Amino acid sequence: MILPKTSEITDKNPQVVSGENINLQLNISSSPHIRHSETVPSIMLWVIGALVPSMIASVLIFGFRALFLTTLSAITAVAVEALICKMMKRASTIGDFSALITGILLAFNLSPSLPWWMVVLGSAFSIAVAKMAFGGLGSNFINPALAGRAFLMACYPAEMTSWVAPKLGTISGINGITSATPLANIKSAMANGTFQALDFQDAIINLFSGNIGGCIGETSAIALLIGAVILLYKHIIGFTIPVSFIGTVFLLFWLFNGSGQVFTSGAIIVPFYHILSGGLFLGAFFMATDMVTSPITRKGKLIFGLGCGLLTFTIRKFGGYPEGVSYSILIMNLFVPHIERYTRPKIYGEVKKRD
Amino acid sequence: MARKFSFKGGIHPPHSKKKTEHLTIEQFPAPQKVIVPLSQHIGAPAKPLVKKGDRVLAGQLIAESSGFVSAVVHSSISGTVQSVGPFPHPCGKKVISIEIENDGLNEMAVFSPLLNWRDAAQGELVQKIQAAGIVGMGGASFPTHVKLSPPSNKTIDTLIINGAECEPYLTADHRLMLERTEQLLTGILILKKILSAQKCFIGIEENKLDAIQAVTPLLKDQKYREIKFARLKVKYPQGGEKQLINAITGREVPSGGLPMDAGCVVQNIGTAVAVCDAVIHGVPLFERVVTVCGPVVKHPKNYLVRIGTPLRLLLEATETDLSAAKKVIMGGPMMGTTQSDLDAPVIKSTSGILVLDSVQPGVREHPCINCGHCVHACPVHLIPSRLAKFVEKENMEEAVEWNIMDCMECGSCTFVCPSKINLVHFIRLGKFRVQAMRAAKAPGK
Numbered sequence: 001m002i003l004p005k006t007s008e009i010t011d012k013n014p015q016v017v018s019g020e021n022i023n024l025q026l027n028i029s030s031s032p033h034i035r036h037s038e039t040v041p042s043i044m045l046w047v048i049g050a051l052v053p054s055m056i057a058s059v060l061i062f063g064f065r066a067l068f069l070t071t072l073s074a075i076t077a078v079a080v081e082a083l084i085c086k087m088m089k090r091a092s093t094i095g096d097f098s099a100l101i102t103g104i105l106l107a108f109n110l111s112p113s114l115p116w117w118m119v120v121l122g123s124a125f126s127i128a129v130a131k132m133a134f135g136g137l138g139s140n141f142i143n144p145a146l147a148g149r150a151f152l153m154a155c156y157p158a159e160m161t162s163w164v165a166p167k168l169g170t171i172s173g174i175n176g177i178t179s180a181t182p183l184a185n186i187k188s189a190m191a192n193g194t195f196q197a198l199d200f201q202d203a204i205i206n207l208f209s210g211n212i213g214g215c216i217g218e219t220s221a222i223a224l225l226i227g228a229v230i231l232l233y234k235h236i237i238g239f240t241i242p243v244s245f246i247g248t249v250f251l252l253f254w255l256f257n258g259s260g261q262v263f264t265s266g267a268i269i270v271p272f273y274h275i276l277s278g279g280l281f282l283g284a285f286f287m288a289t290d291m292v293t294s295p296i297t298r299k300g301k302l303i304f305g306l307g308c309g310l311l312t313f314t315i316r317k318f319g320g321y322p323e324g325v326s327y328s329i330l331i332m333n334l335f336v337p338h339i340e341r342y343t344r345p346k347i348y349g350e351v352k353k354r355d
Numbered sequence: 356m357a358r359k360f361s362f363k364g365g366i367h368p369p370h371s372k373k374k375t376e377h378l379t380i381e382q383f384p385a386p387q388k389v390i391v392p393l394s395q396h397i398g399a400p401a402k403p404l405v406k407k408g409d410r411v412l413a414g415q416l417i418a419e420s421s422g423f424v425s426a427v428v429h430s431s432i433s434g435t436v437q438s439v440g441p442f443p444h445p446c447g448k449k450v451i452s453i454e455i456e457n458d459g460l461n462e463m464a465v466f467s468p469l470l471n472w473r474d475a476a477q478g479e480l481v482q483k484i485q486a487a488g489i490v491g492m493g494g495a496s497f498p499t500h501v502k503l504s505p506p507s508n509k510t511i512d513t514l515i516i517n518g519a520e521c522e523p524y525l526t527a528d529h530r531l532m533l534e535r536t537e538q539l540l541t542g543i544l545i546l547k548k549i550l551s552a553q554k555c556f557i558g559i560e561e562n563k564l565d566a567i568q569a570v571t572p573l574l575k576d577q578k579y580r581e582i583k584f585a586r587l588k589v590k591y592p593q594g595g596e597k598q599l600i601n602a603i604t605g606r607e608v609p610s611g612g613l614p615m616d617a618g619c620v621v622q623n624i625g626t627a628v629a630v631c632d633a634v635i636h637g638v639p640l641f642e643r644v645v646t647v648c649g650p651v652v653k654h655p656k657n658y659l660v661r662i663g664t665p666l667r668l669l670l671e672a673t674e675t676d677l678s679a680a681k682k683v684i685m686g687g688p689m690m691g692t693t694q695s696d697l698d699a700p701v702i703k704s705t706s707g708i709l710v711l712d713s714v715q716p717g718v719r720e721h722p723c724i725n726c727g728h729c730v731h732a733c734p735v736h737l738i739p740s741r742l743a744k745f746v747e748k749e750n751m752e753e754a755v756e757w758n759i760m761d762c763m764e765c766g767s768c769t770f771v772c773p774s775k776i777n778l779v780h781f782i783r784l785g786k787f788r789v790q791a792m793r794a795a796k797a798p799g800k
Contacts, residue, residue, distance in 0.1 A: 026695055030693075030780045031686075031688070031692065031764075031779070032766030033689075034523065035715045036366075036770055039774075040720070040724060043726070291727065293725075347610065347735055347736045348608075349735075349761070
């Protein structure tokens with residue numbers, strides 16, 4: 001039996017036939033004949049919308065330079081993607097808005113004091129190397145924004161880890177933690193034995209509002225949560241990855257909080273401190289949930305989230321580097337094909353069930 | 356509120372039933388000419404018993420079944436056989452059909468009623484149903500007498516009547532539940548008696564409140580007490596045979612098996628009403644309720660239509676603006692088939708004629724972004740996006756390994772896909788290829 005080639009009977013060529021009497025043009029196609037209104041660009045626009053609260057927070061915390069760098073990064077990402085499409089003589093893909101998200105997310109993962117040209121370089125790397133070189137949207141296997149961040153981290157470690165004091169500190173009267181990020185503080189405090197639970201309780205208020213040093217979009221937990229609620233409500237992200245990711249970090253830092261105890265106030269404050277600081281919320285809600293680079297199955301998402309959490313804990317606790325979210329996600333991205341292979345859902349009727 | 360029954364997966368397409376759900380079923384006038392196909396069921400086509408020039412009566416047997424899995428065919432009008440030959444069929448091909456010209460007399464064949472059906476033997480009842488040419492009227496068109504004759508090694512303990520009508524636009528079953536409630540329930544009792552099923556459920560989606568209100572009070576009656584009502588959550592494909600079994604009994608039909616392997620038989624509302632007519636009045640299946648609806652249909656209707664009536668007449672009677680029509684669909688928008696020839700007739704499984712004024716995106720607008728919507732939507736718990744990729748890369752072994760053959764082609768994955776990839780189309784193609792490969796490998800070839 002000769003079978004038609006796939007391309008001949010796909011949805012690309014709807015056949016048009018004419019009726020005899022009137023000028024009737026009826027389209028022949030296979031079912032279903034109705035579609036949901038959601039499209040790839042609409043998903044991406046909702047993600048961008050969900051990032052707006054964090055954008056506003058970053059301007060309040062770090063000033064207009066945060067907005068400038070984010071815009072610059074976004075424009076670079078879109079321009080590089082357009083350029084590459086042109087070079088490859090392909091239809092431009094910037095209309096799906098995914099490059100825009102990569103640009104914004106990369107900037108959100110950078111220090112507000114980073115020189116502008118580094119931002120441009122990182123954004124170009126994200127799109128050109130991590131995304132387009134592997135076939136563009138849907139084919140990239142690691143999160144492009146995080147790849148860009150890792151690239152900049154390797155090239156300019158000093159600039160990437162120099163932070164500025166948040167502006168809100170002077171307004172609210174509470175002294176923000178300047179020179180260093182909260183995670184660097186807790187790491188050195190733990191190492192020196194100068195850890196005081198009460199100091200950190202005060203700090204948690206700042207962590208929630210984002211009145212701390214850190215990357216442009218990662219500091220305000222409140223703003224990130226507002227965005228997360230939007231994405232959860234629109235079913236663009238699910239609970240599985242963020243809850244398992246954040247939950248694992250929380251649980252491990254609670255059990256291994258360094259004090260040797262679990263139910264003291266000092267012990268309980270440590271995991272809160274860890275989940276609210278660094279890029280954990282940004283990573284767990286906006287980066288680890290990236291559809292392209294996370295598993296498609298529910299069980300797979302759970303394993304992915306647990307893996308991210310475990311790696312973040314390991315890097316923060318035992319590594320020389322206070323932050324761990326971005327590398328955890330990047331490493332787990334690499335495992336996605338394997339996770340998907342081993343978490344195939346049980347199909348309907350796979351095991352005979354009788355009541 | 357009573358317990359709501361449902362299954363895992365599925366989608367929520369707009370119901371689009373408002374325009375027709377309140378319209379009483381109207382008798383559509385018998386047309387000047389009918390084209391009655393010999394293939395209106397799954398299985399071997401029927402063998403014609405009449406030839407050109409023969410006079411036939413409405414309800415007269417005109418084609419006999421050619422095997423066990425086959426169904427007889429009756430004339431739907433009285434008149435003269437014009438020809439027996441290939442005619443347009445809703446499946447898109449030309450199929451051997453009997454063309455009959457109406458003599459306008461509407462003379463009925465003599466039917467043999469069976470009023471004391473409760474005393475009849477099960478075999479006799481099945482025979483009546485077989486003789487009436489009844490097939491599954493929800494769209495699958497599987498001969499009903501076959502479903503009612505399970506092999507002796509299978510025990511059927513549950514009969515489920517499918518009142519979900521989860522396809523958007525269609526309201527034919529909904530109207531039958533409202534207008535022919537007694538006949539429906541009698542039909543169910545007959546089916547229950549044939550199967551000797553201990554349990555019997557009628558599942559209705561909770562958006563058909565008036566149908567629920569029409570049916571449930573009667574179930575309190577001594578006569579119908581053995582039928583239980585199951586309130587179904589509104590979700591597509593709630594009316595899928597396997598989903599309905601799972602929703603109501605919690606059982607799963609084993610992969611590759613039939614509902615009877617889970618001890619269940621599922622019958623459609625229209626089928627149950629037809630069973631009542633066939634057994635009690637001896638009337639064969641030669642007309643059915645068809646919903647004619649869609650954005651360009653000026654006067655949407657629920658018509659009682661003679662089998663063999665060309666679609667064109669239904670569209671003309673409803674003043675459908677054909678110049679604005681982009682797609683004419685037989686069945687619902689999720690699983691219906693597009694029609695290229697409006698001379699194709701209404702057949703036993705035609706639940707609706709839908710005319711759409713837009714060509715929905717069938718083209719891949721974006722690459723797959725692995726969003727997982729199709730995985731959530733799949734009522735069989737497959738990974739449609741992966742299956743589509745396997746088929747596209749012609750990797751059929753992997754496709755089979757990932758259970759491509761279990762796909763029921765409900766189209767939920769394609770409905771939700773934000774990239775507008777016609778996933779179910781790839782999967783259909785893949786299933787077709789696997790079947791062809793298996794046939795080529797089969798011994799004896």
